[in-house]
Amino acid sequence: MTSWVEEALYPDWGQRFACKAEVARARSPYQDILVFESASHGRVLMLDGVVQITEADEFVYQEMMAHVPLLAHGAAERVLVVGGGDGGILRRVLQHRNVRRAVLVEIDEQVIALSKAHLPGIGGDAWADPRAEVVVGDAIHHVAEAPTGAFDAIIVDSTDPAGVGEVLFTEDFYRECARVLTGRGVVVNQGGVPFMQGDELRRSSARRAAFFPDTHAYCIAVPTYVGGFMAIGWGAKDPACRALAPAEVERRAAAAGVLGTTRYWTPEIHAGAFNLPPYVADCLRPA
Template identity: 45%
Template sequence: MTDMPNWMREQLHGHYAQSLTVDKLLYDSETDHQRLRVFENGTFGRVLTLDDVIQTTEGDNFIYHEMLTHVPILAHGAAKRVCIVGGGDGGMAREVLKHTSVDHVTMVEIDAGVVEFSKEYLPMLSQGAFDDPRLDLVIADGAEYMKTTQGGYDVIIVDSTDPIGPGEVLFTDTFYGHAKRALTPGGILVTQNGVPFLQGDELTNTMRAFKALFADATCYMATVPTYAGGPMAFGWGTDGDARAVPLEILQQRFADAGITTDYYTPEVHKAAFALPRYVLNLMP
């Protein structure tokens, strides 16, 4: 008789759960803000959880990180200054910094503990991003930072946890208003907005705020296996026309950037904005 595997059960949703085997526990500690765990899984490699909710994995993080960075940066076409709110594992910074045309990246992370243990236990996510001289790491509350920053950002990426605990303030109308003020003319704000099939209110509330703030407010989608329950939505807000950039121009910008991706392509970029009816029905 073989030993039963140790399972981590994520119960983010009221009537739905997913489980991953904890093949080897590498880190388990509580900080001032949340409980951090890193473990190895046979399918997804190293897995990071906060309060037993999966945040990112070695195996599929590329989908989430590529779609939240390359879509707005390549759509903008001339982004020099980028702000990442959250993203303490360094994966978002890794993808943004692939763009040599980006001069400065501000990363605002509330929990220094996430950054430190990610450097040690998840170095494959950041791939040296924390050592890039273009990165300015600020340990602060993202909402407070956005309220006081001088701004001047071409792209703002909100890489938040779900709207519970420390991440809750990053889903408010006030925060979005401050973020818009921090954008340059034609700048783009993108956000993670959960899995609409299971977290519809999250998308509806964000889109209501975006539509009051931006001339172009919508979302785009990608399927990330460990964010279970269907495709994930990413909020999109801008006063420019970056969403209408033709495929041929995106293809040229992508080629000129000279970056390597595992999910993003210009074709996927354009298709991601084609939304299924149940998602459209969630948008006010």
């Protein structure tokens, strides 16, 4: 008899996975953590019943969360990753040969431990890279204590704005992000699926707009984030970071050492992802 794991994100709509085996389960001080072996998507990480990553399609989210802001900046050397305890974004950030320091701040040490043990291919060698610094702690405090201009890019790989992730979508957090970013700094954060979570994108975009001259979003298609396109929220101090032709993106990717290493990201997709369907663009307009 087939065992099924059902996602508990939306009350009226969802998805389920045929489960071959439960690999690990833990209850941390912050959330319920489950890693299981699916019949279709390899191993799956769920937090509080919501899919965070699968081995089959993790590359879509990780590539677009890391490569878009770093290549848009063009010379990012110091990068902060907030959340991302599976290590996938850290691994993509460290693919960029110009990155000298990458700090990952994850509040839940059990997410890191279980990912290292049961999803080793996600983070790969990033955990041992001498340029990486892994901090188990509260990103709000870490950012508040960081010096002004400490980072060139901030990538917020958090859960949705509820529970442990809620504080990462506030005006106070975006104000501090703007302070610790350099003059051409860029911040991105997962913005949910606008078809189902449009109000979340609208609120977070309005809060970013108070501190970043260029506030926008770009779209990615992750099969296991149900509901259509996922939006990645974008805030940049320099609007020129977003206005890049594919040829310039390709030049930067070649110089960074990431060209030809991806399965979703391309220079054309990078540039085109900022062209939003009207129903997504509507979520960026003030209510």
